[in-house]
Each structure stands twice: as C-alpha cells, then as structure tokens.
Amino acid sequence: MFSELHDFLEEGDVNVNSLKASINVHLQSLLEKFHQYFPTENVENYDWIRQPFTSCSSNDLSSELEDALLELSSDRTIQTSFALKTLDEFWLSVAQEYPGLSKAAMDILTPFGSTYLCEKTFSSLTYIKNNVGSAPWRRISESPYAAFLQELTCYVH
Incomplete structure (x- = not known):
C-alpha cells in the first residue's frame, strides 16, 4: 500500500x-x-442561515434579530429570490432591509472563504518569491542593462 x-x-x-x-x-x-x-459548535444554531423561511428561531439570535427573521420569513418576494441565489448572494441582497440579519449571516458564512483566499494568496506569493523572484534574469546586476543604469544614475546627481 x-x-x-x-x-x-x-x-x-x-x-x-x-x-x-x-x-x-x-x-x-x-x-x-x-x-x-x-x-x-452546534450546527443547528445556524439553520436560520441556510433555511431562513423554515427555521424561525435560533439560540444564538437576539430577540431583535429573531423578530427580523420572522418578518423576513413572511416576505414572499424575498423567498422567491432566495431560490435563485447562493447563500452569500442572498444575505448580501437583503442587507438594506435587514442589516442585522445580513451581518450576522455573513459573519458565519465568510470566515472559511476569506481564510482560504489568504492562504492561497500567501502560497502563490511564496512560490513567486522562491521560483520566479530569484531567477537570474530578475537580478539587475546580471542583466545587460546594468551599465545603462549606471549611466542613467550619473545624470541624476
């Protein structure tokens, strides 16, 4: 094996x-x-994010946010748009009407994606630094332009 x-x-x-x-x-x-x-954590506490129209209560929500969730769940126009969007798109789209709910949902939805993007970017930069950045053609002292740069710097002073 x-x-x-x-x-x-x-x-x-x-x-x-x-x-x-x-x-x-x-x-x-x-x-x-x-x-x-x-x-x-108890995943059921976040059912209101995944299913805002069937789950109308959560232990993690304040009473104000629970009231907003009840109001949102009774809005048929918003319910129609929910079926057509991803979770993050949906919660961003209701940010004007329900800013507290939108922020609470996005706080739960975004950490993984943003952490992944940071780590991916860091890995890419490390690769560039180690493989591309150290290439001989990147070093000015080894390029044919070194003499030209010395000549240019004479005119600066």
Whole structure:
C-alpha cells in the first residue's frame, strides 16, 4: 500500500521512530487546523442561515434579530429570490432591509472563504518569491542593462 515509503525506508538511513514522531506532529497540526475551520459548535444554531423561511428561531439570535427573521420569513418576494441565489448572494441582497440579519449571516458564512483566499494568496506569493523572484534574469546586476543604469544614475546627481 505504501510502496514509496517502503522503498524510502529501505534505501536511506532513516530513523523510523523520528519519522513516526514527525508524522504524528503533522497529523496533530492538521487536526487543529480542521477544528479551526470546522468548529464543533452546534450546527443547528445556524439553520436560520441556510433555511431562513423554515427555521424561525435560533439560540444564538437576539430577540431583535429573531423578530427580523420572522418578518423576513413572511416576505414572499424575498423567498422567491432566495431560490435563485447562493447563500452569500442572498444575505448580501437583503442587507438594506435587514442589516442585522445580513451581518450576522455573513459573519458565519465568510470566515472559511476569506481564510482560504489568504492562504492561497500567501502560497502563490511564496512560490513567486522562491521560483520566479530569484531567477537570474530578475537580478539587475546580471542583466545587460546594468551599465545603462549606471549611466542613467550619473545624470541624476
């Protein structure tokens, strides 16, 4: 099943116990990240976000927001638009009429996506820095324009 691992262990001078410890640390880190992205909160508390027209109460909502949710759930025009939009589009579209509900819903919906985008951007920048940014053609001292730049700087002073 793990033929490459077997070959690696056979070929190299590897301490199996340190490898196991390293794998264990990595798996623990993954578990922590998993719990960070998907907390073990009671998911039913957020049914009002996924199904605002069938779920009219939540333990997490204030009485003002519950009243707004009841009002929203009785609006047939908004209910029609709910079927045509994604959750985030829907909650953004009702932000004018129900700003408190919209903000509460978006606070729950956006963390995962925004965290993912930040990490993806960071990974892309790291790749560029390591692979593209260090390329010889990026270094001015190794380019044919180095002499030209020295000549230009003479005129600046």
